[in-house]
Amino acid sequence: MNILLYTWLGSYTDDDIERHIRGMGINCRRIEDTQVCNGDRYHNDEFCRSFEKILEDADYDCVFTTNFLPLIARVCYKKDIPYIAWSYDSPPNLASLEEMDHPTNHIFFFSKDDVEDYRSQGLDTVWHMPLAVDTDKWDAIKTAGRDIDVSLVGRLYSSTLPVLMSRMSAEQQQFFKTLTDLQLKTYDRNILKEFITDGIAQEICRTYEADEDATLRPTRKQLLYSASTYVSHLDRLLLLRVLSKKFDTHLYSTDTEADYKSMLPNVKFHGPVSYEKGMPEVFKSSKVNLCPIFRENVSGIPLRILDVCGCGSFVLSSFCPEVAEYFREGKEAVMYRSAEEAFEKVEYYLKHGDERESIARGGYERVKADFSYDDRIRRMLTQAGVLKK
Known part of the structure; x- marks a missing residue:
């Protein structure tokens, strides 16, 4: 299995996620790009073209991010690749529902209230997943x-x-x-x-x-x-x-x-x-x-x-x-x-x-x-x- 871990916010959890994905015997490529969070997260054709090329260069089973990034959701839907986004912010910093309804999306919020909020707006691509800790x-x-x-x-x-x-x-x-x-x-x-x-x-x-x-x-x-x-x-x-x-x-x-x-x-x-x-x-x-x-x-x-x-x-x-x-x-x-x-x-x-x-x-x-x-x-x-x- 191959997972692309795209880290774009400098989350505290990124290193732990990478370490534990690898610890499960899964191949994990990590790309760090903290510049994308400074621009338009919904409309950026240059980013989309670049990310498409990244996905075409290898056979990925899924893309994983902390927090949902609409641009990645759009490209993953186009390429029919599962996209997992695990939020560590509540409420999530999302301006709209745009790109959230793609069937390739698997969006996880640590707050049940956030899940209920988005499901009440018609989304069936959101689930509850509490955060984690590495006690070791x-x-x-x-x-x-x-x-x-x-x-x-x-x-x-x-x-x-x-x-x-x-x-x-x-x-x-x-x-x-x-x-x-x-x-x-x-x-x-x-x-x-x-x-x-x-x-x-x-x-x-x-x-x-x-x-x-x-x-x-x-x-x-x-x-x-x-x-x-x-x-x-x-x-x-x-x-x-x-x-x-x-x-x-x-x-x-x-x-x-x-x-x-x-x-x-x-x-x-x-x-x-x-x-x-x-x-x-x-x-x-x-x-x-x-x-x-x-x-x-x-x-x-x-x-x-x-x-x-x-x-x-x-x-x-x-x-x-x-x-x-x-x-x-x-x-x-x-x-x-x-x-x-x-x-x-x-x-x-x-x-x-x-x-x-x-x-x-x-x-x-x-x-x-x-x-x-x-x-x-x-x-x-x-x-x-x-x-x-």
Whole structure:
């Protein structure tokens, strides 16, 4: 079997996917092309001609990418070659349904909500596939012990919502303020997705049209993303502010500006850490690893949670339906539904180290058994008809 692995986004998962495809005894050619993501992902005749030639130069059983690339889908359909795309973003960054309905497509989302969303729009080329973790790789990372009480690895997010709201009517501004305030307090329901409709987007565009200086015409999808990043930003600031008042709290992020440091005076700021070494070292050195989930990801288990568990460490996540489905609460992972509850759970598990470490071991065993790359790749190849059952 021959697989063409086309890596175009620099995904954290690309190296693991390649290693495990080869480990299964499958021939894998990898092509890296990070330039294609900077151009039009739907219409690029030069890319299509070049990619056709690549497919003609060898006999490939399928093409594999992380995240769906419409240009590749078009060429694979033309050449009648199965195309597997495994998304690690939720929601997926796709502008339209164009090229998604080809019968050669096998598109996998790690969030069940994304699958349901696209199937409700008539697509039968999408399936659910949770992400994976290579526990053996993380086992090789050694640290002295757990000398950090609480840590968060990740962005604080910035949002365009305040700018967008500045051009809205007073009524529209109040609508978004009420909505984001409510979503900030609610973890088990995506209020933003329910109430930010196409009608709301059209209303806002009409308001913008009356303003000669306002050239933006935001779509529902853009408004939803902007509101979600805004709530995620407030979410993380609140979480860190509350926890750092009592606990030794560390942030590893690109967001180290003075403004953030003044808002979070008790947080110990560090720069970003590398995925392959620095991140697992932080996870393994931390007693409690925070995983506040991006608010537009409605149901899927983020890679960060799997990596924390794969490092044999304790994860404290905001509520997530699929974490609740795949992990035993209080045995393999712990979730919170408010900053106050997060505070209570951090306080409890810092005092009860044996119980905390038992949960960390349980999470490790869960991901080792049920979230392996070999399993995921085998299931996707089987679904695509490339690997026989």
